[in-house]
Amino acid sequence: MNEKEAPEKAGTGSSGSPSTGRREAESSRRPSFTLGLVLKLLFLAAVNGLLLAGLPAMLEQEWWSGLVVVVIATALIDWAFLTKRSLPAKYLIPGTIFALLFQIVPILYSGYVSVTNFSISHRLTQDQVIDQLSRRTSNVQGATRYQLTILGNESGDLAFFLIDEADMPYLGTAEGLEGLTEDRIITDADGRVTAVDEFAALGIGEVSDRQAELADFAVPLEQGGIRATTINSAAAYQPLYIHEDSTGNMVDIETGTVYMPVDGRFTSSDGENLGPGWRVFVGLDNFSRVFTSEAIRGPFMRVLIWNYVFAIGSVALTFAVGLGLALALNHPGMRGQKVYRALLIIPYALPSFMTALLWAGMLNQQFGVINDILNADIPWLRDPTIAKASILLVNTWLGFPYMFLISTGALQAIPGELKEASWVDGASPWQGFRAITFPMLMVALAPLLIASFAFNFNNFNIVYLLTQGRPAIEGAATPAGHTDILISYTYRLAFESGSGADWGFASAISILIFVMVATISAISFRQTRALEEVWN
């Protein structure tokens, strides 16, 4: 098929010119033409509607990056399905949209977050922080207290009927406070106020229904305002801080202390902070912290080294056990090979999250079956060195069947004549294996071993579900454990409570992992023909 031909045939059929050979197919295509078009339009309308439904909220929250991504995604979909010029796009766009939204964007976003101080205590924008601080109020000392009756009119506005300490009546609305004359107040037989102008008193039930609304409602005064303190009392309040637009500082109204924006926090000259902080760009600080701060660098280097030891050790051990078994069981005269193989694959076939938890129970120091059988009290998962060995043991259990399978496959692909020939030449079995079998195996298996290394490099489940990275490294500034690998370390940085959920720093670490994984992948691509396929 060539490019010219494609668009014509891609169409919904309108431009297809029926020729002699096509008549049958054409007739079977025609009924689906209109139906197909309707379905397509419905589908497009649904997708467009769904994606664009979020736009108002995005505008309101000024989430521009999200807005751009959604608009691009919508445009791509429409372009692919509404024009006839883009046949390959129809097939590529659906997967690409998801890859864009949930893979490419997150990776780019990781890069962005890694150069900010984004964390649980710095998760707002500066405007949001100013807004939050400006809303902080104190009841004015010795301020007027009021008796309150909560009112509402037919259009749903709230109002306060207030009586101050001098028994003067007021009406407080969202516009402000005004003095009242008796004729505007309507009372019932018991002297209770039932209405003021068009506002009627709210019943208890109505008041409790509109609690959230009431909490936000205030009668504005020149400075501060009047808020309900209980259902039948109100008091004047005053803001604690005021934002100076000219300098960008926050000023404490009562004491006059000036808080300046420093590193994403309002800080006074004597170093006092106003929480919360906001997100600021910190350049490469998160990366340099890894290498300059002693309390981070030490544990980080341990995690990094163990990460490599773990990945290389896992590949080496699983491969050694798997290959050994394959050599032992790959024997023409041996009975029961199929049964053995089927049973030996089971550890690999079980979901790994489950087997990791299973082993965590078996290796439990107090209650685990291993210590029970050995009648010992070995801290399998608590001692730094033993825990590492345990993780390798469990990962060997989990991974050897895979190596066994691929080694068996590769062994069977080696022609028997080669072995025979080596015997005839007088080579011992060991020589034959070393000089002939093993090199040939490696040709076939090297890419798979690299892939296995790459997989284990980020084998989060086995580490986190067995030990959660514990035992902890003493003196570490961040939550780092002796058995942590980089990805479990990142996970703990981002989600474990107590550490302050430092997303900026966690993203910086994940960027470092990306770099390492990309390097491994680049090496493995050189081993495979993948790149050649791109150019052919």
Place this chain on the structure above:
Amino acid sequence: MTSVPQSRPVKSSARSRAVTGRVIGGRNPLLHWVRSTGWRHLVAWIALVFALFPVVWVISASFNPLQTLTSQQLIPSTFTFDNYTELLFGDVPYVDWYINTLLIAGGASLLITFLSALAAYAFSRMRFKGRRVGLLTVLLIQMFPQTLAFVAIFLIMVQISDVFPAAGLGTRLGLFLVYLGGALGVNTWLMKGFFDTIPRELDESAWVDGASHNQVFFRIILPLVAPILAVVFVLSFIFLINDFVLASAVLGQGDPANFTLSIGLFQYLGDQFNQRWGPFAAGALMAGVPVVIIFLFLQKYIVSGLTQGAVKG
């Protein structure tokens, strides 16, 4: 190896006969059997004990009446389904987790397979501007696994919650969509390789008969590539039910009833190994056995897929 000692050829011919399983000379056949195949069975048995001990043990734990680790015996003195009923009908939302996992991982795997097949079809059958860039991009995407961006995914989901609450943090739909983000990548390559082996003459003859692109794809290509569809589906499914990081990032802080099995069972077990061991074992088996069965049935396909894609290992 050029200078061959005199005795060698004799020895090696004996060995090569042994390899084919014939008995030499008749002298002490038992010793010969041990040396040629007997030790292999011994190795196999040792490996079996290593491989199956934990499995046998978890089966035993699931039927053990005492729900604790300490008092467990390999062969329970009494046999009970209490652990199973506790999990299925007790307070733990295990059934929810099970259904969530099937829906999210199963549904996402189905769609991943479909999206990947669409892309592979375009890459395999069409020549267009940007094809190389596209293939290279797919290759690059593979170099940056989605899982590693979990912090960013979490933060994005927080923001999505404000805009599309139905697909935001803590929702199953959110996790489902995140999983679809991994559709292109290894799978696409695997499929493209398989698509390339289907002779083009087949589509071309369909062209001549007037079939549209969609018809060629759905009626001609898809049935022919069914094996690779099965492989990609099963591999994605196994990969997704094992996912802990993304599930935890998206669902971890939400309603436990929305959990998948991996994060659900992890949180259930928590630090209470001793008290919750029996039900955990039962839950693990109910989750694991179907996967093992699928795996054993499709083993041949899965292994061939793995050796080309190496997604699990």
